[in-house]
Amino acid sequence: MTDLTALTIAEARDQLKAKTISAAELTGAYIEAIENANEALNAYIVTTPEKALAMAKASDARLASGNAGALEGIPLGIKDLFGTEGIHTQAASHILDGFKPNYESTVTANLWADGAVMLGKLNMDEFAMGSSNETSYYGAVKNPWRARGSNADLVPGGSSGGSAAAVAARLCAGATATDTGGSIRQPAAFTGTVGIKPTYGRCSRWGIVAFASSLDQAGPIARDVRDAAILLKSMASVDVKDTTSVDVAVPDYEAAIGKPLAGLKIGIPKEYRVDGMPEEIERLWQQGIEWLKDAGASIVDISLPHTKYALPAYYIVAPAEASSNLARYDGVRYGLRVPGKDIVEMYEKTRATGFGEEVKRRIMIGTYVLSAGYYDAYYLQAQKVRTLIKKDFEDVFHAGVDAILTPATPSAAFGIADQDMAADPVKMYLNDIFTVTVNMAGLPGIAVPAGLDARGLPLGLQLIGRPFDEETLFQTAYVIEQAAGKFNAAKWW
Amino acid sequence: MSVDISTVKRVAHLARIAVSEDDATRMTGKLNAILGFVEQLNEVNVDGVEPMTSVTPMAMKKRSDIVNDGGKAADIVANAPIHEENFFVVPKVVE
Numbered sequence: 001m002t003d004l005t006a007l008t009i010a011e012a013r014d015q016l017k018a019k020t021i022s023a024a025e026l027t028g029a030y031i032e033a034i035e036n037a038n039e040a041l042n043a044y045i046v047t048t049p050e051k052a053l054a055m056a057k058a059s060d061a062r063l064a065s066g067n068a069g070a071l072e073g074i075p076l077g078i079k080d081l082f083g084t085e086g087i088h089t090q091a092a093s094h095i096l097d098g099f100k101p102n103y104e105s106t107v108t109a110n111l112w113a114d115g116a117v118m119l120g121k122l123n124m125d126e127f128a129m130g131s132s133n134e135t136s137y138y139g140a141v142k143n144p145w146r147a148r149g150s151n152a153d154l155v156p157g158g159s160s161g162g163s164a165a166a167v168a169a170r171l172c173a174g175a176t177a178t179d180t181g182g183s184i185r186q187p188a189a190f191t192g193t194v195g196i197k198p199t200y201g202r203c204s205r206w207g208i209v210a211f212a213s214s215l216d217q218a219g220p221i222a223r224d225v226r227d228a229a230i231l232l233k234s235m236a237s238v239d240v241k242d243t244t245s246v247d248v249a250v251p252d253y254e255a256a257i258g259k260p261l262a263g264l265k266i267g268i269p270k271e272y273r274v275d276g277m278p279e280e281i282e283r284l285w286q287q288g289i290e291w292l293k294d295a296g297a298s299i300v301d302i303s304l305p306h307t308k309y310a311l312p313a314y315y316i317v318a319p320a321e322a323s324s325n326l327a328r329y330d331g332v333r334y335g336l337r338v339p340g341k342d343i344v345e346m347y348e349k350t351r352a353t354g355f356g357e358e359v360k361r362r363i364m365i366g367t368y369v370l371s372a373g374y375y376d377a378y379y380l381q382a383q384k385v386r387t388l389i390k391k392d393f394e395d396v397f398h399a400g401v402d403a404i405l406t407p408a409t410p411s412a413a414f415g416i417a418d419q420d421m422a423a424d425p426v427k428m429y430l431n432d433i434f435t436v437t438v439n440m441a442g443l444p445g446i447a448v449p450a451g452l453d454a455r456g457l458p459l460g461l462q463l464i465g466r467p468f469d470e471e472t473l474f475q476t477a478y479v480i481e482q483a484a485g486k487f488n489a490a491k492w493w
Numbered sequence: 494m495s496v497d498i499s500t501v502k503r504v505a506h507l508a509r510i511a512v513s514e515d516d517a518t519r520m521t522g523k524l525n526a527i528l529g530f531v532e533q534l535n536e537v538n539v540d541g542v543e544p545m546t547s548v549t550p551m552a553m554k555k556r557s558d559i560v561n562d563g564g565k566a567a568d569i570v571a572n573a574p575i576h577e578e579n580f581f582v583v584p585k586v587v588e
Binding site: 098099100101102199200201214215240243244246306308309311312313315316323327330331332333334335336337339340342343344345346347348349351352355360361363364365367368371374377378380381382383384385386387388390424425426429440441442467 | 494496500501504505506507508509510511512520523524526527528530531532533534535537539542543544545546547548549551553554556565568571572573574575581583584585586
């Protein structure tokens, strides 16, 4: 029998419907793959094989009775940031020790309602703060990719590093992820997978552990563009429980795949040509332009003049929101408590023990920029710059641009425990230089694999779209995928 | 702008994070690296620019003023480190 974990979601869906495979068989194949690989890759924090098999059995019953949902029997991995009823939900942090919510996040509830099967909870940077998955309380995730002829372990990117690694190593058919500054798109680019951050307001944030509420969005990481479209259709919804959920019907994203690009105008922003960018990324970008041109799109040079200010503005806005959101971890209502001589000492010791270094750093920056005397100079200035960043995009869309093509990351995956990045937090932050603008402006962005570098590591391109125009992103990304082909990591684990 | 070690300790206390002398020293350098990086925002002319309040233009949603949830005290305290009879238990705060 062929390896069932090799099937894409679209292929598995067809075979399940045709009854050539069962959901129980498919789920069993993934459970076995996880057992064999997870010790080496550390992608899953918790696995739920019994729940998965029970869900698969229920899927088989619905498939038999003709009541199958859009994702019936498809085994998925869930980022640890999503609240899952009765199951480990800790945002990969020590401070949420033992937390098992009595509720289900809207996004995961949507997936289960469509028949998907849960394999377990995926590793991530603590509270989604990081670009390498090294800030997790549960340890680093290893990238399934290695440079040609090398045994050195590489990071899968972050914060959705467990999601990206699990998809790339075929430890799930697809995964949920979240993106506050690039946490879906950067790990997707580092692992040769497809990741889309939809428009702010497209997926409900209800039941997802909050990091920076005005930037956080859920989205899928998948093996190809079609699978990402299938997953987003189920994840997205209009939700009364999230007041920032927007009342726009969810379209059939898959229907956009295969549509010709004739008439589409693709913008190429000159500000994304940054100093020190490897020549191979520049070449890949040029190649992407050629592919879209060949497919009938017209290419125009554009300018987004405030691009360079997006990352510094982000490092004020995101920590400010995080310092407020993370104030709830006080040792009283859930998770870890470290006793103290009075309540303030109890708070301080609990938070000192429970939060990792990077999370503490961001809470401290956020507290500082919101404190008396600094609010106007930092926070208000950053929110004004954010208005300008968004206006840059509005201007080019107004001028007729349908989507924008950029590199996804300024480099391929780097090594675990990189000394330069450990010494200077800003070096790590620069990973998000091409992705963070999209969060600041609330726009949709997709990362799609476009080639390998000289060492054989995957590189991705990013497409940025108009608000709620994810369809154009799927349509265009599919053309890149068709031209570039798909990339799979050689199994070493 | 940059922070010194006494500011770091003050901010840590505001954030309710206990820091040792060593922690504070180590944090000072890294926080200053970040503050140095964000300094460039001062170059931007923001005259007459409104600060962003909502990234997606939309009217604030309002829900009906009706009770639609509740009666689940046991669920709410279920994850508390210490609870008694549906109350969170904390160290004494009032003498």
